[in-house]
Amino acid sequence: MKVVVSIGGSVLAPDLGSERVRAHADVIEDLAAEGCTVGTVVGGGGVAREYIASARDLGANEIELDDIGIDVTRLNARLLIAALSEQAAPSPPEDYESAGAAMHRGDIAVMGGVTPGQTTDAVSAALAEYTNADLLVYATSVPGVFSDDPNETDDAQKYDELTANELVDVIAGLEMNAGSSAPVDLLAAKLIERSGVRTIVLDGTDPERIADAVRYGEHEGTDVLP
Amino acid sequence: MKVVVSIGGSVLAPDLGSERVRAHADVIEDLAAEGCTVGTVVGGGGVAREYIASARDLGANEIELDDIGIDVTRLNARLLIAALSEQAAPSPPEDYESAGAAMHRGDIAVMGGVTPGQTTDAVSAALAEYTNADLLVYATSVPGVFSDDPNETDDAQKYDELTANELVDVIAGLEMNAGSSAPVDLLAAKLIERSGVRTIVLDGTDPERIADAVRYGEHEGTDVLP
Amino acid sequence: MKVVVSIGGSVLAPDLGSERVRAHADVIEDLAAEGCTVGTVVGGGGVAREYIASARDLGANEIELDDIGIDVTRLNARLLIAALSEQAAPSPPEDYESAGAAMHRGDIAVMGGVTPGQTTDAVSAALAEYTNADLLVYATSVPGVFSDDPNETDDAQKYDELTANELVDVIAGLEMNAGSSAPVDLLAAKLIERSGVRTIVLDGTDPERIADAVRYGEHEGTDVLP
Amino acid sequence: MKVVVSIGGSVLAPDLGSERVRAHADVIEDLAAEGCTVGTVVGGGGVAREYIASARDLGANEIELDDIGIDVTRLNARLLIAALSEQAAPSPPEDYESAGAAMHRGDIAVMGGVTPGQTTDAVSAALAEYTNADLLVYATSVPGVFSDDPNETDDAQKYDELTANELVDVIAGLEMNAGSSAPVDLLAAKLIERSGVRTIVLDGTDPERIADAVRYGEHEGTDVLP
């Protein structure tokens, strides 16, 4: 089985401590040991937000801010690589071909961002598409895809299952109303739609949930079916 | 004045002939001679469609098709560079920093695509954002932004003016209903919205229209205001 | 057995359709499955000629035209890679070391051109030399090496066998009299001479002829012996 | 006058806020406006220490930790670049040739680290050597070179002036006794010695001190004479 795991920056390293990173690395190593081909994409989290806020104050434009965010995602990727050690490609691949080549060789690829104007949500979907992955898991800080922002609206409802088409509609609606509170962004949703890769969005703060979703398809998040 | 001109592949080179390329180059040279700093982004057009159709038949996935499309956009960029000669950076910049550096030196930058999952529409908006351009012109094969696909719906109405927010809504609506018939895609619209760059969408088959839009703000397309 | 197969652009994709590409890919996969280490080099064909004609009209110099031709050969290489899928290195190697490294890993390398001033004929010979190949096959649109241009001269005679020295003399004579109608160019002939790689020039429009030449040494083209 | 300014990470961005960065950028812009050719090298500071501590916990070896530190120095360089805007090369040069080329063009170069096993202290000295700078200023968090660690030893004495030879001896002594508390490391001291570039070590928390040292040679730090 070939799986791409997208780990949000604040899920992986909420405080730059090593515990969460180690726990996620353990799960990824277990999956690899069980025969999975694994690619991972890591987000920026709090450090990215701090650097970006400071650079925005200093007059950076949005593309420059994206570049700074990408650099932080690659730093976070290096933390996960450190924990994975010999099993991971030694530095974060900067494009899909390098990541795919690493996975083809049997290494675990750990990417960060790729280019301005694209989040790591979209990078994850593109990597899954490029490598013809069987499954794409988004390990986020919310427990799935909701009809509305659950932090702001009491009656926001979690979807247990969506088609990729429906996902695009839901995310488009969320982005139009509620800013960027969606667990995956619209470009990612569209890539999921065009690639037809099965996708799960779940709360990844406990990485065992990722393992269960990959191994048994069991999870309490949202299933996105092609 | 700093301007980014996005030229669709079928606008620039509908048949790989040199006439249209020369006509667009003439306009861009004139603008540069009048003191404009100019960046251009060129699309893929018919050759891209043919290669992509063939590669899809052969089993390429969508990211691989994007890579093929990007290669064709860079070939088309080389045609425009040939016509611009000494005034253009000698090869198509492959990222925003190189393009920005070329424009900073006083050269005309001619880019194609940058990365899979992103059209040249989005690249144009990102280049305008990165270089803090004063104006972004989309020279497309339709005369502006419409409420619906004008080729399919008789009562589709052209917008003379839109805010960037409205543009995002219109494009999102079009993409959901009518496939990819929108003159710019949604990611581009969102980049336009966040950057606040003034944007004009017009029929670019006659390149003099681009010149008039840049020089006098006169055109029969759609004005997108920040 | 290690073999380098050079496939002319008009042999591989006379019309950008997928059938010929698929047929060639099938043969190459068969050879790889039988234990051959395979490198391929793909030419530019009709698309290259169209782009080059247009760019020449626009004022490009010969080196710029070579660069455009190289880009098209790499696009054609991507078509063959798409058809070969997992067995091929995922993008066209741009130098001999990368191609050799891919073949060393057991992947099929699919190159296009390398540098201005050198055709894919010469690239094929250089790749064969660099990888110490046992055999180099030129799959061209003519059935072998002739004493004269068979399209222009009725009594042009096909050579069944030549030494590499004789090949250089024949090609030098052809180039001096008859333009570029030789099936391989002079630089390629000289590389074949210095490397001592056994070489076969044959009509590759039916790719089974390549397979027979590699498997059994049987073909109706020209054998070039060290 | 050509000057290289080395700014410690905790001097530039003790807390990732933008104020210090802006203040340093203002001074560097003033110097450039007065005709100086300026190269800067930025350190890693607190963020680097946090990432490195976490990666060490996770099992990274020292070279991998150096790589992480280098990535953070380049992030910090991007903050300074954001504040300098158009006057700075748009991304941190990753080797001396690129930095020198930027300075040669009249841009301000802002580097971070270059390679594992080398601190930004040494990078600063190497950049000064490579560009034949007239002056190298280390803006550190201590007010100069001391005979001993001033934080640990009451009678540590600050040197007002040292030869480069003496600097090497002092730093060698400090490193052997007191860990890495020296304001510049030994490799940097040796590069200063071999290049013969005049060097000033001063407390850079108030960047005006850098300006005074460059403009008038006035400072309360340590002067290292060739």
Add this chain to the structure above:
Amino acid sequence: MKVVVSIGGSVLAPDLGSERVRAHADVIEDLAAEGCTVGTVVGGGGVAREYIASARDLGANEIELDDIGIDVTRLNARLLIAALSEQAAPSPPEDYESAGAAMHRGDIAVMGGVTPGQTTDAVSAALAEYTNADLLVYATSVPGVFSDDPNETDDAQKYDELTANELVDVIAGLEMNAGSSAPVDLLAAKLIERSGVRTIVLDGTDPERIADAVRYGEHEGTDVLP
């Protein structure tokens, strides 16, 4: 005036001493000071021959030997760059675009070889073609183009003037009979023919001869007219 000067390795640095390099640098600086745009290409000479002989003994194939030769040409280029100092691009450009960009900026470009299978003779012709140079000068160790190898044949006659077509014929004849004793190789001759760049082949051991040829068209070598 734009001129490309090709300097043979044994002309530039017969013994790795600095005198000849300095003398050539002085001439090139003078030409640049007089307003010429200058590109130079440097050969490998004796050091290349020694390394290649040793590597051939060790079993390197011809492409690997070419790679070693290229590395030595770049080392020799660094010597000339050292002598030219600030006026030269700081490292040898490795392709024509970088060299052309350096010359476009007003720097002197100093190249070595580019790719296996191509001598620096051919690189020089390609650089002249790419940059649309007005003149190409080959500073060799023989005083021009001869009808035969002057070291082996008493009645070898020097040509004062040749068309580019004739040059190709003469070189082709020489290569067929007398090994590689021709002052420029056949690929170079063909590039000269197709580009139509005026070319002079002369004895460059005294670099003043290069200066006279560029300034006044006066020389005792061979003039190759388009």
Add this chain to the structure above:
Amino acid sequence: MKVVVSIGGSVLAPDLGSERVRAHADVIEDLAAEGCTVGTVVGGGGVAREYIASARDLGANEIELDDIGIDVTRLNARLLIAALSEQAAPSPPEDYESAGAAMHRGDIAVMGGVTPGQTTDAVSAALAEYTNADLLVYATSVPGVFSDDPNETDDAQKYDELTANELVDVIAGLEMNAGSSAPVDLLAAKLIERSGVRTIVLDGTDPERIADAVRYGEHEGTDVLP
């Protein structure tokens, strides 16, 4: 067992002949055949000294001289690669990640220098650190670490065994008194100290001594214990 072997340039190729290179290659191949993972780092030797002397005459600064030295180390690395043939990565890795990746794949990595301001002594120690090597062997032209320069002082004593701490002190002392006559430089000693890699310094002119040291820990040089 994973071992890094550092071979001085004058040890490997005192006169650019092939015999010494072949002898060293034979030993390295034997070690690889016995199951060792081997990385090697090659120095510059006499050719480097000649080029550097000439470039210094011509006005190159120390960083430019370092760059020239690095180029020569890579040429020497190509000689060793030629002798190792298929078992070695085909070109000298230019950073630690590439070298480590080659060793991870089972290839023998042959590096030269990496960056100015760092000798191949330091590169060797960094490669050993990066790859978590079990052993680092310096094959030098002196038989070990001495208390003083044995060529200048009669009573210089060879150390049979040192801790890494002691090594740093001894080398620091030597560098301060006696120029660069130490068999490894101070930066290398510090990297050895921080990495804790067991290190042997021995006379490598007879490469069998390297083999004995790796196989049995038997040698007449100096043992550096973590």
